[in-house]
Amino acid sequence: MLRILHDTNYNFIRWWKVMAVVTIAFILLGIGSLAIKPPNYSIEFTGGTLMQLEFAQPPDVGVVRSTLDEAGIRGAEIQQFGTNKEFTVRVQNAAAVASQSKGAENIAVAIESVLKKKFGDNNVTVKRTEAVSARVGDEFKRGAVIAIMLSFLITLVYLSIRFEWRFAAAAVIATSHDVFTTIAFLKLMHLEISLTVVAGLLTVLGYSLNDTIIIFDRVRENLRKGRKETLYETLNRSINETLPRSVLTHATTFAATLALLLFAGEVIRPFAWVMAFGVVTGTFSSIYVAAPVLLWIERKWPRKTGVRQPSSTATPTSRTTRSPVTATR
């Protein structure tokens, strides 16, 4: 039997302060950077036009830019996309988006016609066009926010039914932490926030929550056993006991994510990045956010009668009288 990290007895939670500093610093870095410059929202959220063009010969980007400028399409971002023959043209500025309120396709039609005129009909192929009016963009934005909020709410309710409110709250706070770190990650990596990335974010939420649930499930079980130990110790024990599982699952998930990152192409890459980071932050938050928060909640609102115990010796074993801070000493 090949075993890794079997029967370990690491004191994970002991490091919670250090980890808190690390993660808060990371989040603040992200938020600070957001304050300086807003994130890159995709045209799905801002409205605008995105075209992926393939040229017969590698074009001079300067010429492409000046052609668009002359046609009055200003502020277009031109980026190489994969090979040196493929480019994306993104028009996202306020004036352009406003002009799309009359018909979202306007700018795309103009770009295609001026570039075909300049480079020749057969030398420019439009491989992809996305044009979104500002109104639709606002709806997508609202939809994304509602989706994130709603999944929080639904999960909280479900967890409250299955566990109890202390666990549920700790799990949701850990998951919120992941939203913040992922947003910081997106910002620091200059990744564009698109609908697919939001979907990735929600998947990370699910994944991270999943991980927290596995540990909490073990905590619940260990509490039922009614050992004479503090919640602090129970948490550490549960994290250690689930460690082999965590390593294995994260390894397979990370393998799949890596395959996506390397082989699934440019369009999926931002999503794969979010997932790759999600595996890390999800694991981290299950140990270093969910557990300390649970300890804190238990201290603030101690249980009256111990945990729901089927074996009910009713010993308040789970009640922790010590704060996590003193507990580490």
Added chain:
Amino acid sequence: MSLKWRIAIILGLVAASIWALFPRTVIERVKRNGEFVYDTVRRVPLKRGLDLQGGMYLALEVDESKGVVADKAKAIDNALKVVRNRIDEFGVSEPLVQKAGNDRIIVELPGIDDPRRAEDVVQKSAFLEFQITDETQALEKALPRIDAALKDAKVTVAAATPGAAKDTTSAGLQSLFSTDTSKKADSTKKDTTAVAGSIGGPGAFSKLIQQGGMPGEYYVAQKDVPLVTQYLSLPQVTAALPPGKVIRWSSDTASLGAQVYRPLYVLDAKPIITGEYLTDAKPNTSPTEGNIVEFTMNNEGARRFRVETGRHVKDFMAIVLDQRVMGRPPVIQSAIGARGQITMGGKDLQAAQDLALVLRAGSLPVPLKVADVRQIGASLGADSIHKGITAGVIAVALVILIMLGYYRFSGALAVAALGLYILYTLAVLAGFSAVLTLPGLAGFVLSIGIAVDANVLIFERIREELGHGKTVRTAIDEGFRHAMSAIVDSNVSTALTAAVLYQYGTGPVRGFAVTLLAGIAASMVTAIFVVRTFYMIWLNRSREAQTTLSI
């Protein structure tokens, strides 16, 4: 449940999955040599989203820039029928036309390779009117008023642009307004008023227009068209226009000598008949008039048409489509009945075909504008599928490596279950006619990594139970039992997130949510039920109890 039943259920699911995924012959509209024909195609019944097969997605809204629409929801409902009729005739395999929310129409056209034409067909109002040209020289009478109005307007316009403020001549105004983009126009600054028998007024407006060849017809030099259009849209000018008349551009140009003109028509505002009585329209090519569209009216329309044209014998009748006069208005020789034709001018046969199509499908009750458009080329879609499959194969290989390396025999059981997982998930997607999108494909690859989580949980539990000194059989039973709550809780919470994503996502993201849901369902079945059965088979293989388990 007895082992026999378990095996029967698993094999039954496999059979059902293979049946669901078996390539089948379907009749589809496919493109052959540029023509759409019905043909039988043999393919795996998995629906690919537009981002994987290429195609176009359009979201249309009521365009209120030309007037407020009172009952938008009703207007959209009516427009939906028209758009659907048009798309049905347009010739795309499996198009989708549906209402989204209260005020939007979604059109999906898989495999379309001429997005501009599709947009045009969907958006064209196709409002057909027959109007008699003005016989009363109403425009000539109104010209002094228009010129005067322009003189007033000119002050405000000119003042708005520094540098042109002093220049109050019409030439100055012309250069100010003229966004001359016409290609056909003769660029020489010739005095246009001298060509045809002209009105030749000195005013800003009357200077630009000349008498045409029939009552109510006027000519405007092609290069002046944007300027005149601009003038006509000024509110002061609109107020000065003759009452009871409308002014419409021709869809064609006319050449007089070296100059190219665009005719402008003054028409009786009330149409003698509209396109609502149309029953059929067909494209055709006439030797004398080029491409035409022939139309037929129903009985009531024919009767009205006969009565009205009978009243207007010797008058000229303009056929106006979407506020453009099609061709030169013909003179009414005698009462006309059920049939007529629209000349397409210089346009090609495809334009005639498209016009006939939209006329048959009926006019849009309200103008529509595009709110959201996505168009993806077929090659890009094929490329995405190829890359997605590569990533999937590599992900599977890596997961197999990890599972076999760590859990050995039990890992092999998990890998076998993973094979079934992939089969079941795809079958669920096919069975529910779910649409596979690029994010969906990515979600599927990801789910392969996550799917073994349940196995890992169970295996770790079995290891613990074995560590407690339990027998193999008991350890397996206990392992499954103890892992259950964690598996259920984590899968349900992921499924809830996916459901939210499905509700609030659109297109590709929705495809992602669907794959996630199908994957969760399939992984619960394979990890809990299938692997358990595998263990049971293994335990039953020999009469004496298995004493060791490779895990």
